[in-house]
Amino acid sequence: MINQIRISGYLLAACASLTVTMAHAVDDSKDRGKSVSDAEFMQAVKESFLTENPNDFKRFQDPTLTTCNQTQDQPSPKQASEILQRERSSIQLPKNGQYMGDWKQGKIWVEGAHGGRIGFPGFADADHPSKPNGANCYACHAVDPNFPQNGNMGPSLTNYGKLRGQGAAIVKYTYEKIYNAKSFVPCSLMPRYGAGEGHLLTAEQVADITAFLLHPDSPVNNPKQETVAEAAHH
């Protein structure tokens, strides 16, 4: 009872505060702090971040991202072709030479979010390098229709193989796109999974994921399964 009253009082206060006139948002999307030079930024980075591995600082200085940052993701045609060439040259095949691996393994890599988190010594949420990494594709894509969450930064990949088939060209494209998204779209929002400092996946894992997207038996290319509750409802 007392709880009820207090809560409604709180809600009233919350509603009242909504009427505060909103200031006009400053649009920083063009400026992006460009008065700070890359050298000044790196100096601040060196002072601000702790790591036992000096290579980790390369994660702030990737040549492709440097161009993307300087051009606000709009590289000139010359810069774009430099990026595409550099990123294309990073792509390697799995040891067995096959673009398609095991889709059941691929399912695990696509769902997993473990991998690459750098901690402070003793910090419990850092990722141990001895465990295989996941790719967390659901952060950005809908993939398997049975998976409960997805993001919307990338297009839906549900029915990917059903829509595109398994021809040699699509198999190769899918593998290469996952291995290095920036070998097709210079400043793609999608991470480069097979290349770059701290990249998350091995070539074999990329092949497994390629199979997960394309194999006819993969849940990606099959209708959503009814849950027990939904089935009972029918």
Place this chain on the structure above:
Amino acid sequence: MNKLSQWMGTITLACLGSITVPASASDDAKFDDYRSALEDGNPGEFWIDDGEELFYAKAGPKNASLDRCDFGLGPGVLEGAYAQLPRYFADTDKVESLEGRIISCMKNLQGYNDKQIQEQFLDIHYLNAAEEDSRVSPLSQIATFIASKSNGQPFLIQLDHPKEKQAYELGKKTFWNRMGAMDLSCANCHAVKGRVLRGVELPIMTDPHRAGKVMGAFPAYVNKDGNVRTQWWRNERCLLAMRLPWLKTGSPIDTSLILYQVKKAAESKQEIAVPGIKPRA
């Protein structure tokens, strides 16, 4: 005496027992219900009490308390000080965040050296940031106490000093710069309307109204890990997800990222309400 460890277990269970945390943030209304239901019994209040005890207790090589610490409005003036942080301090010739300033006062007033600060305060503060192994950090307790003294006031960020302007620009640059093994910037996730990440709606930190709500709630009690978390912690958690190295509390990038987002918050004139409540990290 540490009231927190005495009471936290029972109170947390009593308050939270009947509330189900919604799995997805896309339903903001559910969260509002959740937050208001907790409003009566915010376990974060214990951090204020414990922080107050720590703030006035004599400690360190000089056996002095922090009560003469100048947070920008004069020695020992706490009312409204957090609302104007981060800001420039002449004695250190630096722009400092709340945690950064507390550390400076621990050095200047209590006589701790860098090594002692690291071993006695920062190590635990850093380990405390884990969801899996969350602990109580005295630095967070003191920060929560100081911040609560600005409750009811909006952030007021002037950027009068050239070093404040510089820090703001560095924060802007850091926020918009793509980096890390995910090739992403903070802005990629927090400056575009309608983006959802693995089922979680992403707050637009460049929108003053949203930034006001978010920044004015820190230090906030995060229910999932049963701990109070500061603005530094929030930035570190996202940098961790971007696969970047460990952000030092009070470092130039920490302070700048806070300043950039708090400046946005200040434009909304929303009032600080600390400790806020967050259902999860």
